[in-house]
Amino acid sequence: MDREYCWDREVITQSDCPETGEGEEELFASKQQRNLEKCAECPRFLDDLKQMAGDVTPNPLAPVLATVLTEFRRQKAQIQSLVSFLDNKTLEIRFLHELGSVLQSSVDLDEVLSVAMTAITAGQGFGMNRAFLLLCDREEGVLNGYLGLGPRNLEEARQVWGEISQNDMDLQTLAQNFRRTKLSSEREKFHDVLELLTIPLSNKDHIVIKALDGRRPIMVKGAFSRPDVPYELARLLGVDDFLLMPLISRNRRVGIILADNCITHRAITEEDMHSLETFGFPVAFAIERASLYDKLQIELNRVTEAGKKLKEQQQLIVRMENMALVGRITSSIAHSVRNPLMIIGGFARSMLKNSRASDPKRTFVESIVAETRQLEGVLDEILNYSDSMYPTRDFWDVDQLVEASLRDTADVLTSLGYVVGYSPGLGLPPVYIDFKQLSYCLRTMLLNDMDGTCADRSIAISSQNSEDGVILRIEDHSRRITQSELDHLLVPFSETRDLGAGLGLALCKAMLEKQGLPFEAQADQHTGIMYTITLPTRKEEQS
Amino acid sequence: MSRLLVVDDEANIRLLYAEELKDEGYEVVTAASSAEAAEKLQHGAFDLAVLDIKLKNESGIELLQKLVKERHDMPVILCSAFSCYKDDFSAWLADGYVVKSGDLTELKQEIARVLAKKTLKVKAGA
Numbered sequence: 142m143d144r145e146y147c148w149d150r151e152v153i154t155q156s157d158c159p160e161t162g163e164g165e166e167e168l169f170a171s172k173q174q175r176n177l178e179k180c181a182e183c184p185r186f187l188d189d190l191k192q193m194a195g196d197v198t199p200n201p202l203a204p205v206l207a208t209v210l211t212e213f214r215r216q217k218a219q220i221q222s223l224v225s226f227l228d229n230k231t232l233e234i235r236f237l238h239e240l241g242s243v244l245q246s247s248v249d250l251d252e253v254l255s256v257a258m259t260a261i262t263a264g265q266g267f268g269m270n271r272a273f274l275l276l277c278d279r280e281e282g283v284l285n286g287y288l289g290l291g292p293r294n295l296e297e298a299r300q301v302w303g304e305i306s307q308n309d310m311d312l313q314t315l316a317q318n319f320r321r322t323k324l325s326s327e328r329e330k331f332h333d334v335l336e337l338l339t340i341p342l343s344n345k346d347h348i349v350i351k352a353l354d355g356r357r358p359i360m361v362k363g364a365f366s367r368p369d370v371p372y373e374l375a376r377l378l379g380v381d382d383f384l385l386m387p388l389i390s391r392n393r394r395v396g397i398i399l400a401d402n403c404i405t406h407r408a409i410t411e412e413d414m415h416s417l418e419t420f421g422f423p424v425a426f427a428i429e430r431a432s433l434y435d436k437l438q439i440e441l442n443r444v445t446e447a448g449k450k451l452k453e454q455q456q457l458i459v460r461m462e463n464m465a466l467v468g469r470i471t472s473s474i475a476h477s478v479r480n481p482l483m484i485i486g487g488f489a490r491s492m493l494k495n496s497r498a499s500d501p502k503r504t505f506v507e508s509i510v511a512e513t514r515q516l517e518g519v520l521d522e523i524l525n526y527s528d529s530m531y532p533t534r535d536f537w538d539v540d541q542l543v544e545a546s547l548r549d550t551a552d553v554l555t556s557l558g559y560v561v562g563y564s565p566g567l568g569l570p571p572v573y574i575d576f577k578q579l580s581y582c583l584r585t586m587l588l589n590d591m592d593g594t595c596a597d598r599s600i601a602i603s604s605q606n607s608e609d610g611v612i613l614r615i616e617d618h619s620r621r622i623t624q625s626e627l628d629h630l631l632v633p634f635s636e637t638r639d640l641g642a643g644l645g646l647a648l649c650k651a652m653l654e655k656q657g658l659p660f661e662a663q664a665d666q667h668t669g670i671m672y673t674i675t676l677p678t679r680k681e682e683q684s
Numbered sequence: 685m686s687r688l689l690v691v692d693d694e695a696n697i698r699l700l701y702a703e704e705l706k707d708e709g710y711e712v713v714t715a716a717s718s719a720e721a722a723e724k725l726q727h728g729a730f731d732l733a734v735l736d737i738k739l740k741n742e743s744g745i746e747l748l749q750k751l752v753k754e755r756h757d758m759p760v761i762l763c764s765a766f767s768c769y770k771d772d773f774s775a776w777l778a779d780g781y782v783v784k785s786g787d788l789t790e791l792k793q794e795i796a797r798v799l800a801k802k803t804l805k806v807k808a809g810a
Contacts, residue, residue: 479765480694486786487700513786
């Protein structure tokens with residue numbers, strides 16, 4: 142060792158070693174590190190070794206060192222390859238972990254599909270250009286095209302991939318973004334292809350069904366020339382190579398993913414296929430779970446709806462029981478009270494009819510007749526009030542309602558000198574009301590004011606269509622009272638001698654409120670009373 | 685003279701109807717139940733029947749249905765203490781409907797109207 146070798150020096154400079162570059166300055170002062178990292182690959186070092194072996198007095202270690210060096214270089218290359226492989230696998234595991242976390246935490250089918258399809262096509266994922274998802278419809282016995290994802294042409298690919306690389310989003314963000322903004326548009330975009338991707342599960346010779354039944358991915362190369370690939374499928378996809386990845390969950394066929402590189406035409410590798418195979422299981426499981434959750438949700442909604450209906454039925458039964466009870470009570474009152482009243486009043490009238498005008502007891506009998514009449518009026522109103530508690534609604538014609546009420550009151554109103562006019566609105570729709578109760582209300586409003594205090598004994602009725610329903614107005618110009626007096630009449634059992642038992646208008650208000658019909662009664666001392674009722678034209682939702 | 689059958693389970697009401705309707709010039713026969721009414725109908729013809737809807741343990745509506753079926757030429761006026769029976773479709777079989785009242789004017793008017801209608805019908809038939 143008379144010569145001086147760079148690899149043998151403790152400290153060197155950059156000009157001494159062509160193998161070191163910028164940032165590797167620490168190797169200049171570390172001989173051992175430099176030998177391991179740089180010298181083994183350095184041609185100068187290999188030349189030195191050859192020279193040593195060919196010297197006049199060859200170094201006996203030189204050939205051994207050459208062998209060790211060769212082995213060292215081979216192993217180093219192998220380690221580097223393994224490190225690269227491990228790095229790739231680490232990335233893949235990290236990706237699968239991220240994917241698995243999202244898939245496991247979601248029961249929303251759209252979210253699961255968005256994540257799965259984004260993973261297949263995203264650069265951070267498997268990087269395929271395009272993917273189609275076909276799902277099994279077990280009831281119909283077919284495999285149906287469900288979703289497609291990817292660009293349809295180079296121009297679109299450039300635009301989409303450019304956007305993705307600019308935004309630098311992770312897989313989850315990409316999937317969320319896809320679900321929010323593109324899921325429905327992608328479905329629409331591939332609608333024509335998806336419609337044609339319907340394959341009967343019984344078609345065992347079809348390449349797609351073969352992959353599904355075989356539960357193994359199939360890499361299809363040369364699709365246009367393969368006898369087991371239907372020409373229509375190859376033509377539909379427009380590619381020669383594609384990958385079929387079955388989705389199997391608990392031995393059940395969920396569907397299949399069909400992926401290709403229709404834009405870049407990058408060859409699909411065995412490694413692509415194995416990676417996708419690993420990915421297939423969690424995707425199939427997540428899709429299966431999300432589908433089951435969807436079905437569960439539908440069943441839950443049905444059960445909830447059935448529970449709601451049951452509750453309504455129970456309430457209806459209680460109401461009907463109440464109605465029956467109210468009916469029995471009122472019927473009992475009607476017979477217990479009305480019959481004696483009728484007998485007393487009837488015989489009193491009979492006595493009055495047969496008594497002389499000069500009979501001193503005639504006044505007493507007249508009082509009996511008057512009081513029984515009064516009591517009969519009260520009884521009528523009480524019975525009507527109880528009747529009003531349970532309206533029976535249906536669709537009725539407004540004109541028919543008004544005309545029936547006018548017909549019933551015509552004799553009395555005419556005898557009192559009233560003039561009643563009705564201006565019907567044009568093209569009125571049917572209204573949803575309890576006809577009997579509304580008819581009673583109109584009659585009460587018309588007759589309640591028959592003791593008009595003003596010379597103008599006219600009543601104007603009008604109807605008109607509006608957004609809220611049909612508005613019915615009754616303008617009674619004969620009665621001039623204050624708003625407070627009118628409000629008093631709207632309170633049940635208010636004492637107003639001149640208006641019978643004082644229940645008429647209050648009963649109308651109760652009936653209308655019970656039916657949920659807006660009712661207004663406005664009094665003006667100069668123009669009279671105006672009643673406004675808004676009649677619904679739609680059957681409202683039963684609460 | 686028109687012959688009327690009054691069916692009501694209340695004795696005083698039967699008495700009142702009988703007195704008042706006799707004053708109007710009718711011949712009045714009363715019955716307290718469906719069975720008694722059926723018996724009276726077997727023994728003579730009537731121009732009109734006045735029925736109470738609610739008899740003691742039976743329904744006047746059922747009696748009405750029987751009468752319409754067997755005596756379709758005899759008009760029937762229903763009397764009730766309860767106006768809601770007007771909404772019972774079965775009650776529509778009757779020729780008239782009156783809510784009970786101490787003032788029998790409405791009942792008398794209804795009887796006169798129904799009898800006049802019957803007379804017109806008979807004349808038209810002849």
